[in-house]
Amino acid sequence: MAELTESGSPPMLVLGIETSCDETAAAVVARDPAGSGRILSNVVLSQFESHALYGGVVPEIAARAHTESLDLLIQKALDEAGIGLGHLSAVAASAGPGLIGGLIVGATSGKALALATGKPFLAINHLEAHALTAGLTDGIRPPYLMLLVSGGHTQLLWVEGVGRYRRLATTIDDALGEAFDKTAKLLGLPMPGGPAVEKAALKGDPRRFNLPRPMLGRADPHFSFAGLKTAVRHAAAKISPLSEQDVADLCASFQAAVCDSVADRVRLAISTVLPLLAEDAPRNFVAAGGVAANKALRSMLVDLSAKSGFTFHAPPLALCTDNGAMIAWAGAERLAQGLVDDLAAPVKPRWPLDPSAAKATGAGVKA
Numbered sequence: 001m002a003e004l005t006e007s008g009s010p011p012m013l014v015l016g017i018e019t020s021c022d023e024t025a026a027a028v029v030a031r032d033p034a035g036s037g038r039i040l041s042n043v044v045l046s047q048f049e050s051h052a053l054y055g056g057v058v059p060e061i062a063a064r065a066h067t068e069s070l071d072l073l074i075q076k077a078l079d080e081a082g083i084g085l086g087h088l089s090a091v092a093a094s095a096g097p098g099l100i101g102g103l104i105v106g107a108t109s110g111k112a113l114a115l116a117t118g119k120p121f122l123a124i125n126h127l128e129a130h131a132l133t134a135g136l137t138d139g140i141r142p143p144y145l146m147l148l149v150s151g152g153h154t155q156l157l158w159v160e161g162v163g164r165y166r167r168l169a170t171t172i173d174d175a176l177g178e179a180f181d182k183t184a185k186l187l188g189l190p191m192p193g194g195p196a197v198e199k200a201a202l203k204g205d206p207r208r209f210n211l212p213r214p215m216l217g218r219a220d221p222h223f224s225f226a227g228l229k230t231a232v233r234h235a236a237a238k239i240s241p242l243s244e245q246d247v248a249d250l251c252a253s254f255q256a257a258v259c260d261s262v263a264d265r266v267r268l269a270i271s272t273v274l275p276l277l278a279e280d281a282p283r284n285f286v287a288a289g290g291v292a293a294n295k296a297l298r299s300m301l302v303d304l305s306a307k308s309g310f311t312f313h314a315p316p317l318a319l320c321t322d323n324g325a326m327i328a329w330a331g332a333e334r335l336a337q338g339l340v341d342d343l344a345a346p347v348k349p350r351w352p353l354d355p356s357a358a359k360a361t362g363a364g365v366k367a
């Protein structure tokens with residue numbers, strides 16, 4: 001059970017539920033009145049094996065798997081935190097963007113617990129949860145520049161405050177995680193693709209294949225990865241059948257192209273926000289989302305941030321990929337601002353963080 005804080009008031013205790021894709025997760029996070037957070041429990045159950053046979057996430061299987069395990073995971077999260085439902089300040093659940101079946105499972109469970117306990121309910125935007133995680137892990141407060149790279153999204157955001165985001169760039173076709181996953185699939189590597197490509201790349205030569213660096217040097221701020229993925233397919237087809245070394249070299253070359261392309265886009269975003277910052281304003285650059293677990297990308301971002309006068313922050317690897325602690329923390333941050341939701345709050349398979357952002361134009365725009 002959480003003790004009193006220095007100010008004498010008890011910390012907020014928020015249960016977070018995550019079911020937007022193929023991870024079922026629940027966590028309890030404490031937030032003290034001064035705004036610092038602590039993870040009391042964080043349990044995640046991956047469904048990789050349930051989807052492996054199909055080479056991708058099957059929405060109906062995901063929703064059923066969430067239904068089967070969520071109750072147990074919530075109980076485990078409460079037990080590990082050493083609390084009961086009655087100790088909670090609020091219940092937060094991921095309500096979008098994501099797969100609608102899973103979102104309904106998590107949000108409905110969260111609403112039921114909120115109703116039964118009489119505690120506030122918070123419908124959390126999954127992207128906002130990724131965006132705010134650095135506040136929990138590194139104590140970073142907005143404003144900051146952020147790169148959000150996940151299986152469904154690739155965005156550069158100016159995080160002004162809780163609930164206030166300016167989208168500077170998005171992808172005009174594939175998300176970066178999707179490009180990793182599709183590259184892994186075409187090279188015969190297991191799911192999830194990102195970690196598999198990263199592992200294979202460790203033994204590969206990043207200079208063997210001269211792959212395109214999408215958007216390099218373009219004044220248009222957005223990302224694009226579909227062409228790179230196709231270039232990997234063509235390079236692989238030319239030398240098929242692939243040896244283990246060929247796969248490693250393709251992975252390393254793909255990752256190097258990704259890093260160069262992302263670096264160029266981040267540089268452009270930094271040059272956009274720098275003139276808006278006061279001389280003495282903190283300059284923080286935060287990366288989050290599953291692909292931010294990639295060590296090659298992280299080390300490129302550490303260097304680039306340092307060269308640009310920014311301090312780099314990213315959650316520890318396990319808190320980059322989907323988890324319940326990030327949902328609980330976003331819930332605590334919103335609750336601290338009085339931003340609670342109605343039990344009628346809908347789930348939203350599409351839910352942009354910056355609804356005012358102009359639509360990106362391109363061949364396969366999804367965001």
Ligand code: KG4
Pocket residue numbers: 021149150151152153176177178180181192193194195198289290291292293294295320321322
């Ligand atoms: O944030 P996340 O867990 O789920 C979504 O909200 O989409 O991100 C999942 C994505 C997947 O595409 C996965 O392949 C990618 O993150 N990923 C990685 C790594 N770990 C996870 N990509 C590259 N390198 C990694 N180490």
Ligand code: ZN
Pocket residue numbers: 126130150151289290321322
């Ligand atoms: Zn995510």
